[in-house]
Amino acid sequence: MASLAERTATYFETLARLTREAGVSDRAGRPITIAAGIEDFLQRGHAAHQAGNKLIFIGNGASASMASHYALDFSKNGGIRALALNDGAMLTALANDIGPEALFADQVGYYAQEGDVLVAISSSGSSPNILAAVDKAREKNCTVITFSGFDADNPLRLSGDLNFHVAGDEYGFVEIAHSALIHAILDLSLGWGTADDRNPGALKRRRMAAE
Numbered sequence: 662m663a664s665l666a667e668r669t670a671t672y673f674e675t676l677a678r679l680t681r682e683a684g685v686s687d688r689a690g691r692p693i694t695i696a697a698g699i700e701d702f703l704q705r706g707h708a709a710h711q712a713g714n715k716l717i718f719i720g721n722g723a724s725a726s727m728a729s730h731y732a733l734d735f736s737k738n739g740g741i742r743a744l745a746l747n748d749g750a751m752l753t754a755l756a757n758d759i760g761p762e763a764l765f766a767d768q769v770g771y772y773a774q775e776g777d778v779l780v781a782i783s784s785s786g787s788s789p790n791i792l793a794a795v796d797k798a799r800e801k802n803c804t805v806i807t808f809s810g811f812d813a814d815n816p817l818r819l820s821g822d823l824n825f826h827v828a829g830d831e832y833g834f835v836e837i838a839h840s841a842l843i844h845a846i847l848d849l850s851l852g853w854g855t856a857d858d859r860n861p862g863a864l865k866r867r868r869m870a871a872e
Contacts, residue, residue: 680838684826699846706741709778716743719765720782723836731843765794775802782808784835786815795820810835
């Protein structure tokens with residue numbers, strides 16, 4: 662039996678590999694590089710913001726926490742208008758009144774405008790309420806960007822204009838990889854790795870180190 666140290670090393674090696682080897686595809690299912698996917702995400706996000714539109718993040722469970730996290734970060738740090746459809750009162754009212762499968766789709770119906778970008782996060786890629794929201798976003802002529810895992814042919818991955826897929830079969834790995842990918846998109850947009858790093862957190866850390 663492998664030791665804890667060996668299993669720990671394998672865990673992080675697996676996580677790094679799954680993130681590094683994430684698959685990215687376009688609306689037609691054609692593979693593109695991660696860098697090209699990041700550039701596409703940012704072009705769509707900035708174009709939406711400049712046109713007066715926004716990013717709309719959705720997810721269940723851990724993916725819901727990511728939706729809130731990155732709606733905040735893209736708005737505050739990234740300069741791209743964003744929101745997450747995670748208000749507790751709204752979710753419980755819709756779940757009680759119409760059922761859980763429509764609770765995101767109804768909100769997309771309330772808040773989405775033509776030209777918005779729906780960012781749908783689902784580890785399995787098969788959550789009915791996420792898929793219903795994608796259908797509603799299509800009705801409203803929104804762009805759809807997806808983050809999924811598990812099966813490569815999951816329905817969410819096949820439904821987006823831009824699709825990020827983590828080929829893991831454990832929730833923890835897929836969730837962490839999704840978070841790393843979305844954080845990378847934001848950090849790279851702020852100049853990470855260049856002399857023009859505009860990430861407020863990075864600037865703060867550099868100031869503290871200099872004191």
